[in-house]
Amino acid sequence: MSENYERIWKIVADIPVGSVLSYGEVARRAGLPRRARLVGQALGAAPKTLKLPWHRVILSSGRIAFSRGSAAYCKQAKLLRAEAVKIGDKGEVYAPTHTQTLDEVLWSPE
DNA sequence: AACATGACGTATT
């Protein structure tokens, strides 16, 4: 069901440089609550041509999802550091959570 | 249909 994948990709694509979002948050914002794992699948299946900022998606615990030492871990840490984001020794990501876009603020219901 | 496996989340100890 690539329909869901596209919703997820769109959310990820909108995460600003230097900020991050958890898998669960991305899922919720994509209108797919409780499907954090689907976000992981969507990112893994994302075409390279999309050039998604997948490295800005981390665990709700604020750490990088990959195991320390893995190639993927190093790549993500490197990409984040390239955005001036600090990474702790155990994979803690010191970056602000992307809350909402100006559009969402102005158009939010209520 | 049953079971295993993940780029997950939360609660508990």
Add this chain to the structure above:
DNA sequence: TAATACGCCATGT
């Protein structure tokens, strides 16, 4: 902080 447990959901066997 860490280990465990359990919930959750799409996919593949």
